[in-house]
Amino acid sequence: MSIEVKNITHIYSEGMPYESVALQEVSFSVADGEFVGIIGHTGSGKSTLVQHLNGLLKPKSGAIFIGDVDITGEKVLMRDIRRRIGLVFQYPEYQLFEETVHKDVAFGPINLGLSEEETDHRVREAIGLVGLDYQELAERSPFELSGGQKRRIAIAGVIAMKPEVLILDEPTAGLDPRAHKEILDMIRSIHSTEKNITLLISHNMNDIAALSDKVLVMERGQVAMMGTPREVFSKGAELKKMGLALPPAAEFMDRMKEKGFPAETSVLTKEEALEALLFQLKDNREQVVQ
Amino acid sequence: MNLMETIIRIENLIFEYKREEEQEVVRAIDNVSLEIPRGSFTAIIGRNGSGKSTLAKNLNALLLPTSGEIWIDGYNTRDPESLWQVRQRAGMVFQNPDNQLVSSIVEDDVAFGPENLAIPPDEIRIRVDESLKAVGMYEERKKAPHLLSGGQKQRIAIAGVVAMKPQCIILDEPTAMLDPRGRDEVMAIMKKLHQEGITILLITHFMEEAAQAERVIIMDQGRICMDGTPEEIFARSREIRELSLDVPLPVELAEGLRENGIPVPRSIITTEEMVDYLCQLK
Numbered sequence: 001m002s003i004e005v006k007n008i009t010h011i012y013s014e015g016m017p018y019e020s021v022a023l024q025e026v027s028f029s030v031a032d033g034e035f036v037g038i039i040g041h042t043g044s045g046k047s048t049l050v051q052h053l054n055g056l057l058k059p060k061s062g063a064i065f066i067g068d069v070d071i072t073g074e075k076v077l078m079r080d081i082r083r084r085i086g087l088v089f090q091y092p093e094y095q096l097f098e099e100t101v102h103k104d105v106a107f108g109p110i111n112l113g114l115s116e117e118e119t120d121h122r123v124r125e126a127i128g129l130v131g132l133d134y135q136e137l138a139e140r141s142p143f144e145l146s147g148g149q150k151r152r153i154a155i156a157g158v159i160a161m162k163p164e165v166l167i168l169d170e171p172t173a174g175l176d177p178r179a180h181k182e183i184l185d186m187i188r189s190i191h192s193t194e195k196n197i198t199l200l201i202s203h204n205m206n207d208i209a210a211l212s213d214k215v216l217v218m219e220r221g222q223v224a225m226m227g228t229p230r231e232v233f234s235k236g237a238e239l240k241k242m243g244l245a246l247p248p249a250a251e252f253m254d255r256m257k258e259k260g261f262p263a264e265t266s267v268l269t270k271e272e273a274l275e276a277l278l279f280q281l282k283d284n285r286e287q288v289v290q
Numbered sequence: 291m292n293l294m295e296t297i298i299r300i301e302n303l304i305f306e307y308k309r310e311e312e313q314e315v316v317r318a319i320d321n322v323s324l325e326i327p328r329g330s331f332t333a334i335i336g337r338n339g340s341g342k343s344t345l346a347k348n349l350n351a352l353l354l355p356t357s358g359e360i361w362i363d364g365y366n367t368r369d370p371e372s373l374w375q376v377r378q379r380a381g382m383v384f385q386n387p388d389n390q391l392v393s394s395i396v397e398d399d400v401a402f403g404p405e406n407l408a409i410p411p412d413e414i415r416i417r418v419d420e421s422l423k424a425v426g427m428y429e430e431r432k433k434a435p436h437l438l439s440g441g442q443k444q445r446i447a448i449a450g451v452v453a454m455k456p457q458c459i460i461l462d463e464p465t466a467m468l469d470p471r472g473r474d475e476v477m478a479i480m481k482k483l484h485q486e487g488i489t490i491l492l493i494t495h496f497m498e499e500a501a502q503a504e505r506v507i508i509m510d511q512g513r514i515c516m517d518g519t520p521e522e523i524f525a526r527s528r529e530i531r532e533l534s535l536d537v538p539l540p541v542e543l544a545e546g547l548r549e550n551g552i553p554v555p556r557s558i559i560t561t562e563e564m565v566d567y568l569c570q571l572k
Contacts, residue, residue, distance in 0.1 A: 018437070042439040042468075043439055175495070177337075203473075259569045260569065270542055274546040281547070
């Protein structure tokens with residue numbers, strides 16, 4: 001299973017005073033099992049793009065192949081697309097609505113027409129996959145849970161549909177550092193268990209660098225770059241021109257370099273930054289030790 | 291510290307709410323006392339559920355204390371007669387800009403607060419223009435807010451508060467939903483307003499933002515567990531990690547360098563200071 005996006009263009013309010021081209025001839029492909037980070041500043045077209053991938057929006061022109069099926073085709077059933085492509089919106093906990101955690105997670109599978117038995121199995125599995133205890137939470141109201149737990153239950157509701165492609169829009173926004181780390185670990189473990197294509201939209205460049213096989217950079221409705229995190233984040237000047245940041249460690253080394261410090265630039269994590277600094281400062285270290 | 295210098299005074303604040311299902315009482319704020327000097331820049335950090343946002347909502351009478359007292363510029367938040375004085379003096383900015391903008395034109399939105407204070411139209415015109423200039427959004431004054439970026443919308447929300455001429459602005463995770471550019475924009479506005487003498491209280495999960503404040507307060511389980519300058523607070527990195535919080539990257543790098551024999555002073559906590567320090571070594 002792979003995704004092939006071919007030349008899609010989308011125009012909002014076409015023919016109206018506020019007409020704006022949201023996507024312009026966007027093409028890219030995602031291989032089976034790949035984890036792709038999507039970055040771009042507000043209004044660059046990220047959300048418009050992912051809404052095309054699960055059929056919420058139709059492009060004016062172009063095609064989107066999910067496996068062999070062009071989901072922009074006339075005869076494609078939206079229900080089939082949404083079963084295959086799971087989209088977790090920003091702040092998904094606001095979409096919880098059922099009386100119990102079990103019922104909330106079961107809503108999707110029941111709507112797919114699955115049997116009671118299969119639904120029950122999927123609900124248990126999904127709640128386990130998001131790192132929560134089914135026995136403990138199943139009969140509780142989702143509204144009593146902590147912020148981080150609510151968000152995980154909302155994600156479980158999408159995972160229970162067993163999507164072939166999982167799209168997450170800013171899944172860590174507004175969480176404290178611990179809940180943030182827990183959600184990241186959860187995303188990583190779901191990806192390694194399910195081996196599905198995962199697309200992560202985030203402003204957090206640390207998360208993007210840590211999880212992605214490839215990074216897709218959107219700018220003014222077009223694909224500005226696509227490559228490994230190391231390739232993309234080595235282009236600090238270009239990213240900054242687009243209003244984007246580097247992972248904090250890369251940003252730090254970039255600032256050092258601007259000030260004339262002879263630093264390695266392909267650094268992504270704080271461990272790599274520390275290593276690069278120690279390498280450059282080894283003379284100083286010896287002096288200190290003596 | 292005398293009364294004149296204190297803009298916010300909190301005495302033994304307790305705030306409790308009832309969980310509907312079990313009728314269980316949850317204590318969100320547990321006996322907090324705090325004084326915020328006029329013109330200061332304070333950051334409050336803490337885990338989700340530590341009581342930060344509840345504290346913020348108590349400061350402008352969106353919530354009232356279960357027990358204890360809060361004075362804003364001498365006005366008690368419990369006194370219904372002084373509600374407008376409290377809200378005019380302590381303005382709030384929330385996380386999601388889309389939930390705080392009410393008008394379809396930027397300048398109308400900024401005028402909403404002063405209109406409610408029954409300020410004469412000529413004066414409102416002046417305040418709206420000044421506020422929009424203060425946040426760098428004057429050029430966008432005739433636009434529709436929904437066509438602006440997240441950072442721009444958040445600046446409009448701040449302008450709406452600035453137009454009330456508050457002495458104090460409380461911002462509850464104002465950058466959580468913004469992209470990096472928007473986050474920088476909002477941080478720069480906060481610093482500028484602080485320089486102009488407005489007291490800033492910033493609630494944030496971003497440690498790099500907290501490191502730029504004059505004072506950092508850490509809340510945990512409804513109590514204040516640390517209170518000091520950023521240098522003092524972030525020097526206690528082990529305790530901070532025990533509270534499941536992060537320390538800013540420069541502090542982590544400094545620790546790593548010290549462990550390897552490079553004596554980075556503990557006073558260094560911001561990126562700028564760290565870069566300058568390391569460059570003079572080379």
